[in-house]
Amino acid sequence: MGGSVLYAAGHVIGTNGMGNFAGSLRTDDISGCQAPWNAFDLELIEQEGELDMCREGLVDPQSAEIHLVIRTHGEKIPGMVNEQINTYAGGCTAESSFGASNGPNECADQQFAIHTP
Secondary structure (H helix, E strand, O other), X not given: OOOOOEOOOOOOOOOOOOOOOOOOOOEOOOOOEOOOOOOOOHHHHHHHOOOOOOOOOEOOOOOOOEEEEEEEOOOOXXXXXXXXXXXXXXXXOOOOOOXXXXXXXXXXXXXXXXXXX
């Protein structure tokens, strides 16, 4: 069984730089799926399925391996804050988001944790 890339939570961090996050995902729910954008070869996805990030979602929470990524989207951009806190590439340059671009900010994954079953 393959994995899925799902959004769980996003927040604007205050001037003190401290963040507090909480999120949840329901079994089999892919509503928070992060689509593969133009950066990936969509024909390859249709043919091979290897890069399809919208598979089944969280199928079996008790045996799932969870990869948690904390990502910065840079300074708030007026009119784009919702995209910045709810998508992988919101407000980011193409260079910092695997080719997905709709903003001027350099974005980066800041922390990463793997939680095994």
